[in-house]
Amino acid sequence: MVEIEIDHSLLPNSAMLDSSVLIPALGKKARATDDPACAKLFDALVADRRQILVSTPTVAEILRRAPVSPLPRTRLVRVVSFDLAAAEVLGQRFPPSVLAKVRDDTGSPLHYIKYDAMIVACAVRHRADCTRRSWSGGWS
Amino acid sequence: MLRSMRERPELLVELDGPGVSPDTVDTLALLTLAETYFRLIGKVAEASNMSLTFQGLRVLDKCVAVSATPNNQELAQLVSVRALRIISGEESPPRGTEVLTSNLRSCLRSLPTGHVARTRWGKRSHPLVAPPLPSQEHPWETVELRVIPIRVGGADPGARLRSASEGHEFTVSATAEHARRLGAMLYSEVDVELEVCRDFEGRIERGRVLEVHAVSDAEPATAWRQWFRANAPEWDEVDDVGAELGRDRN
Numbered sequence: 001m002v003e004i005e006i007d008h009s010l011l012p013n014s015a016m017l018d019s020s021v022l023i024p025a026l027g028k029k030a031r032a033t034d035d036p037a038c039a040k041l042f043d044a045l046v047a048d049r050r051q052i053l054v055s056t057p058t059v060a061e062i063l064r065r066a067p068v069s070p071l072p073r074t075r076l077v078r079v080v081s082f083d084l085a086a087a088e089v090l091g092q093r094f095p096p097s098v099l100a101k102v103r104d105d106t107g108s109p110l111h112y113i114k115y116d117a118m119i120v121a122c123a124v125r126h127r128a129d130c131t132r133r134s135w136s137g138g139w140s
Numbered sequence: 141m142l143r144s145m146r147e148r149p150e151l152l153v154e155l156d157g158p159g160v161s162p163d164t165v166d167t168l169a170l171l172t173l174a175e176t177y178f179r180l181i182g183k184v185a186e187a188s189n190m191s192l193t194f195q196g197l198r199v200l201d202k203c204v205a206v207s208a209t210p211n212n213q214e215l216a217q218l219v220s221v222r223a224l225r226i227i228s229g230e231e232s233p234p235r236g237t238e239v240l241t242s243n244l245r246s247c248l249r250s251l252p253t254g255h256v257a258r259t260r261w262g263k264r265s266h267p268l269v270a271p272p273l274p275s276q277e278h279p280w281e282t283v284e285l286r287v288i289p290i291r292v293g294g295a296d297p298g299a300r301l302r303s304a305s306e307g308h309e310f311t312v313s314a315t316a317e318h319a320r321r322l323g324a325m326l327y328s329e330v331d332v333e334l335e336v337c338r339d340f341e342g343r344i345e346r347g348r349v350l351e352v353h354a355v356s357d358a359e360p361a362t363a364w365r366q367w368f369r370a371n372a373p374e375w376d377e378v379d380d381v382g383a384e385l386g387r388d389r390n
Contacts, residue, residue, distance in 0.1 A: 026364055067371045075329055076360045088342075
């Protein structure tokens with residue numbers, strides 16, 4: 001198993017984590033086998049007292065049925081809504097023409113690109129320093 | 141005399157209008173406009189992790205212009221073009237430039253009718269235009285924010301709040317009960333549901349507290365993993381999270 005080391009000096013002050021990072025970071029199986037870097041990143045951000053942002057579209061992706069308990073309200077992890085200001089960011093920076101171009105360039109389905117754009121709009125609106133997502137090809 | 145910009149590249153802020161001359165110009169209006177503009181240019185550069193300073197000062201005749209020489213000409217040109225978009229509302233002000241942008245727009249809006257402010261780099265002149273103020277009342281919206289109460293009190297209870305999600309501190313009204321709860325959490329993080337109204341620049345100009353939610357002292361990673369285990373155990377059966385989310389690009 002590859003040992004993963006996080007360079008704490010490179011951690012941002014605040015980071016928006018999307019579902020592709022958060023699910024492996026929190027899920028037991030994924031933590032062990034899928035992408036252990038996600039759990040390491042989550043734990044390193046908390047240990048260094050950096051802010052983790054989780055957008056409501058990400059929560060919608062995580063939940064697959066009615067929740068049995070409310071989201072934790074803890075320090076260092078901030079759930080941020082896709083609100084009116086985020087919708088304005090989305091409209092300004094990710095109009096349909098931009099989303100269609102990303103679809104054409106990447107081959108990803110439009111619904112996924114739109115979801116990602118909503119998450120990034122939340123990150124911009126709530127002033128995250130960076131957004132982190134992972135996929136089979138690597139990190140962004 | 142206006143010297144050739146090729147000899148000495150300068151960034152100018154000029155004011156033009158009926159009867160405007162160095163003898164008649166409103167001194168404070170011109171100086172405030174120029175100061176705010178040059179400070180904004182420096183701050184916009186700073187937002188991109190670059191340094192831009194100005195030296196020298198000349199007051200030029202014709203219309204009336206104040207000019208200064210930047211330490212980095214190419215950067216000054218780039219930033220001045222970006223600043224035009226920010227001032228006109230075409231682009232959102234970067235973090236740290238909101239107040240200066242708002243102040244500059246106020247300067248521009250307060251110019252007498254018929255007066256025009258411009259910026260000039262070399263032979264290129266661009267009008268400085270503030271976005272129009274909407275005539276209709278701004279819409280109200282409901283937001284939930286993590287905030288730090290800075291001040292709470294008053295005969296009509298209110299709370300001064302700071303939030304990482306907003307570029308500025310703001311004041312909202314509150315019921316006595318909400319004010320008591322916020323007052324007990326001064327300088328601590330707390331989640332609040334608010335009904336707010338924003339000005340044109342997107343700053344919260346008024347609002348009221350709808351609900352207050354305490355932030356737990358629980359260890360974040362433990363609390364979130366417990367929540368995940370209780371609410372989303374299905375993901376432990378998923379072999380490829382990316383593919384399940386519809387994000388696999390292969």
